[in-house]
Amino acid sequence: MPKINFDLVSPERLLLSQPVDMVTIPGTEGYMGVMAGHMPLVSALRAGMIDMMNDGVDTRFFIRGGFAEVSATQITVLAEEAIPMTELDLAVLDQRIKDAQDDEIAAKTDAERLKAAQLVDDLKLVRAAF
Numbered sequence: 001m002p003k004i005n006f007d008l009v010s011p012e013r014l015l016l017s018q019p020v021d022m023v024t025i026p027g028t029e030g031y032m033g034v035m036a037g038h039m040p041l042v043s044a045l046r047a048g049m050i051d052m053m054n055d056g057v058d059t060r061f062f063i064r065g066g067f068a069e070v071s072a073t074q075i076t077v078l079a080e081e082a083i084p085m086t087e088l089d090l091a092v093l094d095q096r097i098k099d100a101q102d103d104e105i106a107a108k109t110d111a112e113r114l115k116a117a118q119l120v121d122d123l124k125l126v127r128a129a130f
Contacts, residue, residue: 002036047122
């Protein structure tokens with residue numbers, strides 16, 4: 001199976017740069033799988049999981065939004081925040097869910113409420129992945 005080069009970048013550092021078999025990313029319209037030969041695109045990302053498959057090994061990262069740029073040979077994810085699932089603390093995640101729920105309750109506009117509700121849903125999906 002041909003590989004696609006994958007770069008995962010957070011504001012602090014380059015987290016990952018390697019060829020992989022497939023990457024699944026949380027696009028704003030839903031999750032999408034990217035493999036070598038994918039059509040070029042740029043997509044906004046929502047909070048959720050990046051799932052990277054390489055030689056039968058599954059590696060996951062939590063991201064809190066960002067952008068992805070895809071070509072036939074490269075995928076680059078610029079994440080607002082990216083944390084390897086192996087480093088994610090459940091207590092911190094639970095607090096983020098509570099904070100997002102508080103933001104949803106305190107929202108003054110429908111747009112703010114919708115954004116907060118989406119974040120709550122995305123964080124709960126990440127929580128369920130543990």
